[in-house]
Amino acid sequence: MEQQIIHACGHEQAHVIYGFDSQIARKARWLRSTKCRACFVADKKAEQVDAAARDSAIIAHLDLTPLTGSERQVAWAENIRISRMASLAATSHTTTEADCNLCLRIYDAKWWIDHRDLPNEEFLVQATSHLQIAGIPADGQRSAAA
Structure with a gap:
């Protein structure tokens, strides 16, 4: 009815x-x-814009390289990457800068999307593993083969 x-x-x-x-x-x-549905959606979008602006301000000092993938993948993965990098920067452990630098070397939008739901610790393990498989040293140094 x-x-x-x-x-x-x-x-x-x-x-x-x-x-x-x-x-x-x-x-x-x-x-x-x-x-109503329209107001609910508008409020959610406003919250997302505020969160993205806040996260972008936290990581403004980082040089984010462009991601590779389709247009939709890149747009989605950029939001994921900004949020994740802000989350890592907000943690209070001694390797924050190293963790951020590690993540800055992952350019594949699909990878960011596939790993978006992992907790920070597991995310960093997967990022290190991804870079090792790709032949990119996790410590930021150029490999001997390059």
Whole structure:
């Protein structure tokens, strides 16, 4: 059954609510206490923009090289990389600069996307492993083969 709900933000939106009468009434009350879909999405986007600006300010001193991949991969991976680098820079351990330098040498957008959900410790292990497989020294020195 479709109902017109006036949300907490003041916007009216149609909702199809199924269930018993008590369930429909409870869901309608809950929907009236929330924001409409458009306001919810706008708030989430604003939060993401604020977080990206904050993260970018934290790592502004780093020279981020361009990533490789498709346009969509690069756009997504850049956000992931900025967030991860800010997270690493915000940690209070002695190898923060080395960790950031390690991550700066990974240019593959797909790699950043594939490893986005790892905790920092596991992420750094995977980054070191990736660089070793690619033949790039993890300590930033050029390899003897190069």
